Amino acid sequence: MSESVPRGIRLLIADDEHLIRGALSALLNLEPDIEVVASVDNGVAAAEMALQTKPDVCLLDLEMPQADGLEAAARILSTVATKVVIVTRHARPGVLRRALAARVSGFVPKSTPAEELADVIRDVAAGKRYIDPEIAATALTAERCPLTDRELDALRFSRSTMSVQEIADRLHLAPGTVRNYLSSAMTKLDARSRHEAAEIAWQQGWI
Amino acid sequence: MSESVPRGIRLLIADDEHLIRGALSALLNLEPDIEVVASVDNGVAAAEMALQTKPDVCLLDLEMPQADGLEAAARILSTVATKVVIVTRHARPGVLRRALAARVSGFVPKSTPAEELADVIRDVAAGKRYIDPEIAATALTAERCPLTDRELDALRFSRSTMSVQEIADRLHLAPGTVRNYLSSAMTKLDARSRHEAAEIAWQQGWI
DNA sequence: GTAGAGCAGTGACATTTGTCACTATTCGCG
DNA sequence: CGCGAATAGTGACAAATGTCACTGCTCTAC
Structure with a gap:
């Protein structure tokens, strides 16, 4: 049942800042092969909309009210066959670890050039993974938590x-x-x- | 010497997050009457580019390294004939006060719907002012700083x-x-x- | 089965922090 | 001129915080 017809990547965007969400929508809708099918402002809504719209990729901001990006990712991935890309302002190594444990496919900081984001989404939609190399390096050198x-x-x-x-x-x-x-x-x-x-x-x- | 020929609003964007900057550029460039002429990631560069490109409006993020939005606004407004709109994540009343004291024309939180931003920029370019009503109300009810x-x-x-x-x-x-x-x-x-x-x-x- | 790790607690102690009273200088305002 | 406010400081005191040693308890792993 594999359809080889090239069709748009259906994308869900979740970010609590309305302005950023709208801007990202605009940016990504410019790409001919990407279609933003849902746009929400919190993690709970993201999980609900993912169920309804069955997007190919979910772009989740880490910092969100109700349920943060990781929580939302866990919920989504347990109910819908889709890929998740986490976007974050503070790219902390431990968070990357938890994201990967939650089977997230992509992890990019907000310092990423905008042009690269569409490529990341395409890679992830194609089944690849993308981890920001900077954070990956930090996470690999950082020792793991010594605290109880x-x-x-x-x-x-x-x-x-x-x-x-x-x-x-x-x-x-x-x-x-x-x-x-x-x-x-x-x-x-x-x-x-x-x-x-x-x-x-x-x-x-x-x- | 007033030219009544309608021409694009020349815009400078300053935001330290590359992704946001690119997304905002994309969003605003979609507007037929707005042209992004400069895009920088810190306040110092914003002041320099404002001098070079003489934009009609400068959209400055408040939270930036080197010089923050208010500092950048002060520098820009003292050297170039342009308008400044401040965008911020944490819209704190005292900051609005300082922004207005620095002769900033617009003040919007990042929770603003994306569609409104272009309108704000148009208003400001036309010589009007725009202050987010929510923050304005808070700032007016908040007492002023009792500290030395x-x-x-x-x-x-x-x-x-x-x-x-x-x-x-x-x-x-x-x-x-x-x-x-x-x-x-x-x-x-x-x-x-x-x-x-x-x-x-x-x-x-x-x- | 026992050694180690984590959990929960007590008591003693030194240090840091917060409070208060009080002194002195400078500066602007009426 | 003198008053008040801001600045800068000292000294004394109480309370909060951080350190250390040491006691039990419950798991888990070897």
Whole structure:
């Protein structure tokens, strides 16, 4: 049942910024072989529209409300036969790892030249994979996360302005326990405060 | 010397994200009366290219390396007869104030529908002004900054993970003095830590 | 079956941070 | 001239944070 008739690549675009979404649509619709069939502003809607429209490729922004790009990718790939390309502003190595684990086909930072994006989409539609070489290199040299689950939990909350007591409440732990986790995380990451440790972990894509 | 011949609006685009820049170019070039004459990725280059190409309108992203949108706007408007539209992801009220003080003609968040952007550019080219109504309303209800210059200086550094000692070093002040400034800023903003105070000040667009 | 890793907690301690009171200088405004 | 505000600082104190040692508990893997 293989149809060799060349026909357009059906594309779904998900990005929470209306302006960017519209601009990307315009850019990609200029390509004669690409057709934007859906355009949504959050991960949940992306999963729903993917089911309805069965696109060939889904272009998902990583940073989105409701469900982020990775969550949306997981949902979509478990229900629809399609390919996923993740686009992101902050291309952190750990996120690339998780994206690949979610069977994403493409991973490009927003610093990519616009002309290349259409090529990436074509490659992915053809069954190939595309990973931004810059990020791939960083991800391969970066060591993997030395932190335990609970240390990560504590660090996650340390990115906001919460006190140790508040973090302990959220995690249902004693304040002393939280301080121990934070302290060991700080030692492992060579940070001088939990905020610095949280920042490092974030940069690496561990939280 | 008024030429009534309708001719294209010459546009300069500045955005640090290559993909967005290209997409915006594509979107706006679709409009028959708009011509993108320059496309740069930082504020300094924007100022230089504005001088060289003398565009009718400059579309500047607020978040850019080297010189941000406001700095670029100030430089451009002091050297070239043109209009400036600021586009931003985080539309904070204080930033709108500073933008207007810099004689910017347009201010739109990236959540604006793409179709509207061309209209905004046309309005601005025609000598009108366009301010996103949402942000305008917020800016008008928001009270103005109760902080002194030095309090703001100290808070600026508090957004990163610096210790009081490090901030004091950067500002060439005694640690005690910095703590006093931070303490009074925290009182004024009703925050429980300098990080929270810095966060509030950032949200308001004061730093 | 026991060694190691992760989890949860306590207690003691040093350091950092935040608060407060109080001094002194400078500058602009009425 | 003098008042107030902003700047810069000191010293004392309380509270929060980070460090360390050490106790149990539960898994998992060898």
